[in-house]
Amino acid sequence: MITKTAWKNVWRNKIRSLVVIASVTVGIFAGVFAVGVMNGAVDQRVDEVLDNEVSHIQITHPDFRSNNDLACNLENVSTLKERISGLEKVEAVCDRLFVVGMANTARKSVGVNIIGINPEEEKEIFGLYKELEPGTGDYFADPDREELSYIGFDLAKTLNIIRYQVNDEIIEELRSEELPEDILAGISEFTGERFDNERSFKKAMRSVLTAKQESEYGRLILEKAQTFRERAKFTLTFVNSNNHQTGGVFRVGGIYNIPNSMFESNQVFIQDRILRRLIEFPENTAHQIVIRLTDVDDTRTMTKKLRSDFPELEVLNWKQIQPDMAMMSDFAGVMYGFFMVIILAALAFGIVNTMLMVVLERTKELGMLTAIGMNKKKVFRMIMTESVFLSLTGGVAGMVVSWIIIKVTSARGINFGSMQEGLEAMGFSSYIYPDIGIDFFMIVTILIIITGILSSVYPALKALKLDPAEALRTE
Amino acid sequence: MKKKLFTTVLIVFSCLFMSAQDAREIIKRANDKINGEESSFSIMKMTIIRPEWERTLEFKNWTKGTDYALTLITAPARDKGQSFLKRGSEMWSWNPTINRLIKLPPSMMSQGWMGSDYTNDDILKESSVVEDYIHEITGEDEIEGRKCYRIKMTAKEEAAVIWGHQVRWIDKDDYLFLKAELYDEDGYLVRTELGKNIKTMDGRLIPSILEVIPEDEEGYKTVVEIEEIEFNIPVEDGFFSQQNLKRVR
Numbered sequence: 001m002i003t004k005t006a007w008k009n010v011w012r013n014k015i016r017s018l019v020v021i022a023s024v025t026v027g028i029f030a031g032v033f034a035v036g037v038m039n040g041a042v043d044q045r046v047d048e049v050l051d052n053e054v055s056h057i058q059i060t061h062p063d064f065r066s067n068n069d070l071a072c073n074l075e076n077v078s079t080l081k082e083r084i085s086g087l088e089k090v091e092a093v094c095d096r097l098f099v100v101g102m103a104n105t106a107r108k109s110v111g112v113n114i115i116g117i118n119p120e121e122e123k124e125i126f127g128l129y130k131e132l133e134p135g136t137g138d139y140f141a142d143p144d145r146e147e148l149s150y151i152g153f154d155l156a157k158t159l160n161i162i163r164y165q166v167n168d169e170i171i172e173e174l175r176s177e178e179l180p181e182d183i184l185a186g187i188s189e190f191t192g193e194r195f196d197n198e199r200s201f202k203k204a205m206r207s208v209l210t211a212k213q214e215s216e217y218g219r220l221i222l223e224k225a226q227t228f229r230e231r232a233k234f235t236l237t238f239v240n241s242n243n244h245q246t247g248g249v250f251r252v253g254g255i256y257n258i259p260n261s262m263f264e265s266n267q268v269f270i271q272d273r274i275l276r277r278l279i280e281f282p283e284n285t286a287h288q289i290v291i292r293l294t295d296v297d298d299t300r301t302m303t304k305k306l307r308s309d310f311p312e313l314e315v316l317n318w319k320q321i322q323p324d325m326a327m328m329s330d331f332a333g334v335m336y337g338f339f340m341v342i343i344l345a346a347l348a349f350g351i352v353n354t355m356l357m358v359v360l361e362r363t364k365e366l367g368m369l370t371a372i373g374m375n376k377k378k379v380f381r382m383i384m385t386e387s388v389f390l391s392l393t394g395g396v397a398g399m400v401v402s403w404i405i406i407k408v409t410s411a412r413g414i415n416f417g418s419m420q421e422g423l424e425a426m427g428f429s430s431y432i433y434p435d436i437g438i439d440f441f442m443i444v445t446i447l448i449i450i451t452g453i454l455s456s457v458y459p460a461l462k463a464l465k466l467d468p469a470e471a472l473r474t475e
Numbered sequence: 476m477k478k479k480l481f482t483t484v485l486i487v488f489s490c491l492f493m494s495a496q497d498a499r500e501i502i503k504r505a506n507d508k509i510n511g512e513e514s515s516f517s518i519m520k521m522t523i524i525r526p527e528w529e530r531t532l533e534f535k536n537w538t539k540g541t542d543y544a545l546t547l548i549t550a551p552a553r554d555k556g557q558s559f560l561k562r563g564s565e566m567w568s569w570n571p572t573i574n575r576l577i578k579l580p581p582s583m584m585s586q587g588w589m590g591s592d593y594t595n596d597d598i599l600k601e602s603s604v605v606e607d608y609i610h611e612i613t614g615e616d617e618i619e620g621r622k623c624y625r626i627k628m629t630a631k632e633e634a635a636v637i638w639g640h641q642v643r644w645i646d647k648d649d650y651l652f653l654k655a656e657l658y659d660e661d662g663y664l665v666r667t668e669l670g671k672n673i674k675t676m677d678g679r680l681i682p683s684i685l686e687v688i689p690e691d692e693e694g695y696k697t698v699v700e701i702e703e704i705e706f707n708i709p710v711e712d713g714f715f716s717q718q719n720l721k722r723v724r
Contacts, residue, residue, distance in 0.1 A: 106637045106659035107691065109594075147633070160659075194663060196691060233660055235635050239580070245564045249635045 002378060006385035009358070010393075017390060020354045024347050024394025024448075025401065031343040032402035032444060035336040036434035040410065044259075044429055046329050051127040052258055054318045056299050057291040057306060059084075062314045064287055068100060070241050070279060074313070077286045083309075084291060089302055091294045092124035095286035097275050101238025101247070103151075103268060105159045107196060112155065112268045114236055116275030119143070125292045128256055128269075136228055137254030146274050148253025149236075152264030156255050157198065161232040164201035164225040166190045173224055179217055183209060187221060201225060219417055228255070236268065240279040248278055259429035261421075337443065344447055347391070348455040355387050355459035366463050367471025380460045387456030388449055395448035399441055406434045498610035498626050502643070505650040506604055508681075514539040517704040523591045526694035532589055537708075543715040547723050554589070560720045569720045576717060592666075592687045592697040607634035608641070615647075618654055619671060622647045638665070646673075649680050664690045676704045 010017050050056065059080075064072040074080065077095050085093045097116030102109050119140035123129055128150075129139045139150055156162045171188050186208030195201035205214060205221065230252075237247035250270060258264060276285070293302055303317040319326030359366070366379065413431040416423060420430035514537070521532045533550040537543075544561040548554045556571040566579040587594055608628035616625050623644040630636040639660035644653045655668040666689050670682030685699040713719070 104637050106639065106657070106665045194661065229661060233637075235637055247635060249633060 002382050003385055006382050007389055009382070009386050010389050013358075016354060016357070020350055020390050021394040021397065023350050024391055025398040027343050027347045028395050028398025028444065028448070029402045029405075031340050032399060032436065032440075033405060033434065035339060035440065036402065036406040036410075036436040037414065037432055039332060039336065039436050039440075040434040041428050041432045042328050042332050043435055044433065045427055046325055048259060048427070048429075049318060049322055049325050050296060052131065053260065053263055054321050055125050055290045056293045056296060057303055057315060057317045058321060059289040059291070059306065059310065060287060060314050060316075062312070064098075065314065065316075068098075070099065070239070070287075073097075073281065073285050073287050074289065075285055077284050077289065080289060080310075084289065084306070087302075087305070089293050089295065089298050091292045092121075093292075094118060094121035094125050094290050095272070096288045096290060097272050097279070097281070097285075098287040099238045099275060099279055101236050103155070103159060103234050103236055105161065105232075105234045107160045108158055110155070110158050110266075112236070112266045114238060114275060115267060115269050116272035117269050118272050125290055128258070131256040131258050133255045133257045136230075137252060139254045140271060143271065145253065146271065147249060147251045148270075149250040150254045150256060150269040151252055152267060153255050153257040154261045154265035155268065156228070156232075156252065158265060159232075159234055160196045161234070161252055162226050162228050162255075164195040164198070164222070165227045166193070166225055170224050174221065177220060179220075180213075183213055183217060183221075195225075198222065215418075219420075236270075238279070241281055246278055248274075259424050260427035261424040262427060333440075336440065337447075340444055340447055344451045347394075348451050351387055351391055351452065351455040352458055354390065355383065355456055356462065358386065359383065359459045359463045363466060363471050363474050366466055367468045367474070370466070370468040371472060376464050379463055383460040383463055384453055384456040387459070388452035391448050391452035391455070392445075395445065399444060403441070406436060410434050498612045498624075499605065501612075501624055501645055501650065502608075502610050502626060502628065503605045505643075505645045505652055508650050509652070510541045512538075513707045514710045515704060515706050516708045516710075518702045520700045520702055521589070521591060522698045522700070523589075524694070524696040524698065530590075532591075537710060537714065539710055539712065539715065543712065545715050545720065545723060548589070558720050558723055559588075560715060560717065562715060567717060567720060569717075571721075576720065592689050592695060593699075603634065603636060604628065604641075604643075607631055607636045613642070616644060618644050619673065621653065621673070623653055649673075651680070651682055653682065666690060672700075676701065677706050679706065 059074070061072040061074055063069065074095075081093045081095060084090060095118070099114040099116075101112060101114050103112045119129070132139050133153060137148070137150075140148060142148075151159075151161075153162070166187055168188075168191070171184055171191075174187070175184060187205070189208060190204055193204075195204060201222065202218070205218060209218070232252045233249060234252070235247055235249050237245065240246045250268075256264070272286075276283070291302075291306075293299060299317045299319070303315055303320075306315045319330075369379065370376075410433045413433045416430045416432060423430050516538075517536045519534055519536060521534070523530050523532070530551070532548060532554060534546050534548045536547075537545045542561075542563050544559075546559040548557045558569045560567045560569070568577045568579055569575070570577070608630055611627045611629070612624055613627045614625040616623050623646055626643050626645060628641045628643060630638055630640060637659075638657050639662060640658050642656045642658070644655070645651065646653055651670060651673065652668075653670045656664055657666040657668070659665050666687065669684075669686040669688070671684040671686065672682060673680060674683045675681075676683060681701070681704070683701045685701075687697045687699075689695050
């Protein structure tokens with residue numbers, strides 16, 4: 001009875017109610033969608049860490065992480081690996097060698113982490129081999145080609161292995177992308193020239209394009225103009241286990257492109273047996289054992305178990321290795337909640353205002369109701385229900401809209417191309433696939449109801465204070 | 476007819492072969508001329524030229540064979556007393572102001588030595604011009620008024636060389652490196668080195684000024700001037716020690 005009256009009351013002043021509902025809809029949509037985007041980005045980043053960078057659990061010599069010393073290595077690695085892979089819940093195990101060194105080309109030299117891997121074993125654990133940039137190599141397809149390496153896109157850029165050139169073919173390709181002719185003419189001036197880095201190419205572009213043209217087509221031109229020298233040569237120099245300077249010539253056998261530019265710019269992969277030989281390590285040694293579990297949710301229990309099984313080694317899981325990621329994925333829910341609470345708090349003021357108007361407008365009516373015997377509790381409940389209806393209608397509409405839009409955008413991804421550099425510096429992809437769990441919608445629904453209740457308190461109290469006799473007499 | 480063709484081919488090939496041999500021989504002789512001395516002591520001045528500034532370092536330099544070298548900076552006052560030791564493929568640096576002996580890590584090897592365009596790597600890996608390249612005489616030019624061989628040196632596939640190829644000009648009479656152009660793998664010029672002001676010093680004819688000009692940085696240049704040099708001075712291996720690095724004056 002009360003509920004029905006409240007629902008009817010909502011629609012007595014259609015325009016006013018619709019305005020409030022619309023504002024709630026927009027507010028909730030904005031909030032939920034923004035959370036969806038953030039959550040999508042965080043999820044992608046966590047997947048990226050698990051699949052390409054860290055995996056689930058790593059075992060090292062207790063001093064390796066703090067000293068980064070070659071001598072802090074693991075011995076009897078194959079026995080260790082056998083023992084671990086025999087455990088329940090372990091999907092795959094692999095071992096890696098780590099050396100810090102320098103990569104040099106004729107123009108640049110840069111500090112890198114050289115990682116010795118067994119490509120076949122790696123594939124079981126890391127998905128990095130899938131991130132191979134097409135046409136740059138084949139990820140250690142031929143293990144006899146000892147000089148091949150797998151390097152990141154950003155490193156290839158810094159080492160000038162990727163550089164920028166314009167030729168007729170590229171102009172043709174750009175033409176098919178429907179670039180205006182005057183831009184094409186401008187760029188074709190650079191035919192035959194070679195630009196070593198992004199900066200110099202951009203500078204050249206700026207000399208022929210207007211700022212507007214650049215912001216519109218600059219990225220596309222830049223991408224097309226990237227060329228790559230196949231099997232490009234570079235040297236790696238580092239110190240071996242006897243503290244002697246050593247190194248070798250390597251060629252690019254593949255370039256990986258992942259969203260994390262930090263990782264890309266300093267991780268060089270080569271075959272472990274070659275690195276082992278260069279640093280003069282005996283067989284059966286490694287710096288790190290990487291473990292992938294069948295289910296990531298078992299990480300905590302497995303870390304504990306491995307710790308008690310190998311007390312003399314350091315066992316760390318991905319949350320301990322990348323605490324920023326752990327924080328992000330653990331506190332994300334709380335942050336999203338706060339975000340929604342702030343939005344709802346702002347909306348609440350709108351609802352309070354409307355409800356206040358409702359109460360003042362119906363002074364006579366409310367007086368009548370009390371006069372004919374409706375008790376205060378019921379009046380209070382009626383006003384509260386009306387307010388909850390207002391907010392919930394808007395909220396549900398907002399959630400439906402945002403759910404649809406999240407579904408649509410998550411299929412295609414949202415391109416934040418203009419912020420690519422910044423995002424990738426933090427390890428986030430510029431393509432974000434928004435995603436949010438159903439439990440979030442439930443929390444939001446509860447929050448909306450609470451908002452409706454809270455924002456009705458003041459107007460309802462105001463209604464209760466009315467003296468029926470007094471109220472009846474108002475016009 | 477067939478025989479004639481065969482002979483021609485043979486002659487052509489042997490010529491090619493000989494020129495290759497010759498080119499290698501020339502480079503080797505020129506290289507021996509720099510590195511072949513038993514030992515040396517020199518006083519040098521290095522000027523680092525940048526678009527905005529310029530500074531001059533003076534230093535003393537002892538060498539023995541290609542393996543040992545010790546360098547002591549004598550000016551300016553700020554860097555005075557800093558010394559460097561090279562033994563084989565390793566390098567140490569002594570800095571008296573912080574009282575520290577540092578073994579140069581790989582990361583410092585490829586940075587410019589004392590802010591110049593010379594990299595520590597250049598200093599450590601000089602001997603590879605003979606072994607790591609395939610040499611070929613491509614012509615003759617006149618540089619500084621002297622007739623020179625122009626020799627193209629293509630880096631061997633497996634050699635630990637970052638250059639794609641080099642072109643070096645070597646004096647025909649005295650086997651001096653007068654000019655070198657260093658190219659990257661794409662064949663773009665990266666660095667030019669010039670030997671100038673050929674003088675007789677301690678009985679040997681040598682270019683007394685060396686210039687290094689990086690190609691992609693405009694207005695950058697490093698000039699090394701040999702002020703004084705003595706060859707085959709008596710010096711013990713023990714002179715090139717970490718202890719002496721701190722003591723040497």
